[in-house]
Amino acid sequence: MSQNTAAHSVVEPTPWTKRVAGVIVVVYALLTMVPLVWILLTGFKTPTDSISYPPKMVFEPTLEGYVNLFTTRSRQTQEYIDSLPPAQSWYDKLVRSHGMVIAGPSKFAQRYVNSLVIGFGSTFLAVFLGVLAAYAFSRFRVPLSDDLLFFILSTRMMPPIAVAIPIYLMYRQLGLSDTWLGMILLYTAVNVSLAVWLLKGFIDEIPREYEEAAMVDGYTRFQAFWKVVLPQASTGIAATAIFCLIFAWNEYAFAVLLTSGEAQTAPPFIPIIIGEGGQDWPAVAAGTTLFLIPIVVFTVVLRKHLLRGITFGALRK
């Protein structure tokens, strides 16, 4: 090891060390990706292929899983199918070739839209409220601001199931149960303290002198906040928004307990996609794939800020 110290600083690993470390990390990464790749592939299998033994690595891809995900079907006799007018589209043909006809759309699309509306709605609200409060916490003296981090942590110590009943009773009184607004308010409340804390960290990094100079130039405090601080904090706001969105997108416990129909999001729905004779795994896999794609994109976008978000701002770099 010491032979190389002439060329390398003491803290720089040797090329050989680097190569070995790289190989181990890549092997680990590939191993952890196997379940995800498998789900992606299963989405393109037929139900029979998906549960064959030994598991099929090579198979003929089909969109049956995706068709099953978005439709409800009923089994019919061959005579009945033959008596129908010819199939209009490729998915009609696909379903009929299995002796079934499409009875209508499934609830998946609606659940996915619910996830989008509730996710984006609560994110917008949490970031909007969060950036205002964070500015106040960052620039002015606010009582109890030192305990903010511990307050955030303690709100996460309560099991969601324990507070679900009072929230359920309260929402029933207010007419908010199983509505978009109810779920948006709930997820906003869960996210806002984290948003405040993360955004406070970002705003703390913007020098006060910018606003002070702007105010000397005749801006009011509010204008200085709006036109100077907000643009400076835009990266932080975007990172915080993605964190809030991912939380709302992934949330399961409140969703399964407080929503049943109208406002149900995708996570409680995907596990209960049933086909003929049990779970329709290709359809579940297709739903899972569509549900996870946005998260994969966001993870890549967010990679520089992940640490700050997942440790509630306790660690920055």
Add this chain to the structure above:
Amino acid sequence: MLPACSFPVASIVNDSSAVTQIARRAALSTPAQIRRGLRGLSDRAITWIFILPTIILLLAINIFPLIWTIYLSFTNFRANRTSRATEWVGLDNYRSVLTDPDIWRSMQVTANFVIWSIGIELVLGFALALLIDKRFRGHSLWTTVILLPMMLSPAVVGTFWTFLFQPQTGLFNYTVAFLSGVDPSSFQMIGDVPLAPWAIVLVDAWMWTPYVMLICLAGLRSIPDSIYEAAEVDRASSWRQFWTVTVPMVLPFLMLAVLFRAIENFKMFDMVNLLTSGGPGSTTEVVSITLKREAFEKWRTGYSSALGIILFVTVFGAANIYVKALNAMKNR
């Protein structure tokens, strides 16, 4: 009307950076502009206008249900029979929770789950962080790949691992059979009593090892090179450097990771509910599953509220002590 101090004069006078120098000169020479800056809302008013909506929301949706839960825990209320009169039962619910052998069993299941999952995540996460810190070519790309599982929805993760764990046909059984020669139908990860607790530990480790890795990596990168250089001058071996420099410097970060993971895993619900839903029997029934069964299957609202409060107080107390210990260690 406006308090004179609302313009941050004090900070300008005390600060000597270039911008404030200019600002001070501008402020002194153009009092009219200061007056314009003062127009509008006072800082105090802005503070409250900015904070109040958040406080109201938190009071309505975080604090109020918590207080309601505390109240319910002293009653015999049942959420499926709201017409029945609610009676105050004092500490009865707490007494029956704490003397219920089922609760203690599920606490034990939870403790096993928390300890094993976090233990494995610490070892793997720390090892991975050490390797990634060698900065081989492409390390940041592979770090992002490794981070993926922890961003996914635990509910969806639980669902697709059920598929991988299918007896006979699941990919997991097949792989184990392929590598070890065991008959793939001879074991069921989520159906066999001895294996099911390991199934949830395995999935949790798959999902959250990246989390520990990321925090450890931050710890490793916070160590200044100069410390290693000094150790090198002292001719400390790599092994010795690892134990006297790396480990102690990363330890506070590791402890932080343990704190966050422990809080989350103690109330773990979604992943376990979808993977095993507490079964087989009650071998993987962590406390959150018990809580759900009491609250939403048996509808013993008072009892489940008491259990919820006990869990909250336990975690809150333990986390407080832990944070104090962590701070004491940091200050040493």
